[in-house]
Amino acid sequence: MRPRVLVSNDDGVVAPGLRALAHELHLQDFCEFAVSGPMGERSAQSHCITIGKHLHAFNIEVEGASEAFAVDGTPADSVMIALYGPLLSNPSFDLVVSGINRGDNCGLHVIYSGTVGAAREAACKDVPALAFSLDNHAARAEEQYLSAAKYAVCIIKATLGILPGAIPRPFFSLKGYVVNINFPGEKYDANYTGLHLCFQGQHCSFPDFQEVEADPHFSTANGTHGHGGEEGHHEIHAGNVVMRAFRNAAGMLRTDTREGSDSWAVARGWVSVTPVGLTSDIPLTFSDAVSREDKELREALGVMLKSVAAELKVKVAGLPEVAEVVLA
Numbered sequence: 001m002r003p004r005v006l007v008s009n010d011d012g013v014v015a016p017g018l019r020a021l022a023h024e025l026h027l028q029d030f031c032e033f034a035v036s037g038p039m040g041e042r043s044a045q046s047h048c049i050t051i052g053k054h055l056h057a058f059n060i061e062v063e064g065a066s067e068a069f070a071v072d073g074t075p076a077d078s079v080m081i082a083l084y085g086p087l088l089s090n091p092s093f094d095l096v097v098s099g100i101n102r103g104d105n106c107g108l109h110v111i112y113s114g115t116v117g118a119a120r121e122a123a124c125k126d127v128p129a130l131a132f133s134l135d136n137h138a139a140r141a142e143e144q145y146l147s148a149a150k151y152a153v154c155i156i157k158a159t160l161g162i163l164p165g166a167i168p169r170p171f172f173s174l175k176g177y178v179v180n181i182n183f184p185g186e187k188y189d190a191n192y193t194g195l196h197l198c199f200q201g202q203h204c205s206f207p208d209f210q211e212v213e214a215d216p217h218f219s220t221a222n223g224t225h226g227h228g229g230e231e232g233h234h235e236i237h238a239g240n241v242v243m244r245a246f247r248n249a250a251g252m253l254r255t256d257t258r259e260g261s262d263s264w265a266v267a268r269g270w271v272s273v274t275p276v277g278l279t280s281d282i283p284l285t286f287s288d289a290v291s292r293e294d295k296e297l298r299e300a301l302g303v304m305l306k307s308v309a310a311e312l313k314v315k316v317a318g319l320p321e322v323a324e325v326v327l328a
Helices: 016-028 075-084 114-124 142-159 170-174 262-267 286-291 295-312
Strands: 004-008 032-038 057-059 068-071 095-102 129-134 177-183 194-197 204-212 235-238 241-254 270-277 315-317 324-326
Touching: 004 016, 004 075, 004 114, 016 032, 016 095, 016 129, 016 142, 032 075, 068 075, 075 095, 075 114, 095 114, 095 142, 114 129, 114 177, 129 142, 142 177, 142 295, 170 295, 177 262, 194 295, 262 270, 270 295, 295 315
Parallel strands: 004 032, 004 095, 032 068, 095 129, 129 177, 194 270, 194 315
Antiparallel strands: 057 068, 177 270, 204 241, 235 241, 315 324
């Protein structure tokens, strides 16, 4: 029986990253895959889900997909309804993949990421999950994702245990985790250094809020409406309140230059591979930390990355107790 893969994202089901991934999955034809993703741009939604209102969905065409739906909800909604609703004819999947996202999800961007949120929703339900992102916010054409898609599909095949040298069905070892994968930007397109097993760094974008003209049609919670304002003013008097509006612009980017961090690796042309857990607490004792060590996960990731590197004829680095392995 062919493995089943669910594809989602946060850029929307018509986004070029998802379409490039679907094209490569269709081209290599080793699995059955379905698509369930947000109907439009829902970036930075993290793990937000919709409650208190109905979710609407409609079928769309995606190359090679057995079924494909656009969901009027968040990325996590799209995965949740695919796994636990009547949306798809078969809600059972061996693997969930999210992406390929436009822009990196290194470091603390993982916290905000809808791409990771979609994958995390699957991981919360014990379905192995991968999140793919491309470090290029200007990538708006499908062609810009082709190299990343080829690597992504090779990683998917290794996760499913169908690459030479891979553990048969190693995805069982990934249950309860998200494997977060970031591809370098166009500077390294088609010339990635290789694969690097990384830790999550402190890479983070800081906001730069700018005040803009308030929308005169915006309603306050009690239903009053703005009455406009003098030209050049940013305030609108709505009943007893003064309405102000702000735009969240891109501010300073704090990078993490520690060797082995995900952003450090991506900046040097490596495809970063970072396992991310579902819990956020910190072990406060040595014995607690040791008890959480997951040797099975470590070994599965090591074998997976070696098999991908061998298939793509690239280097792999960052593996425990192995500084660097070159597989020809």
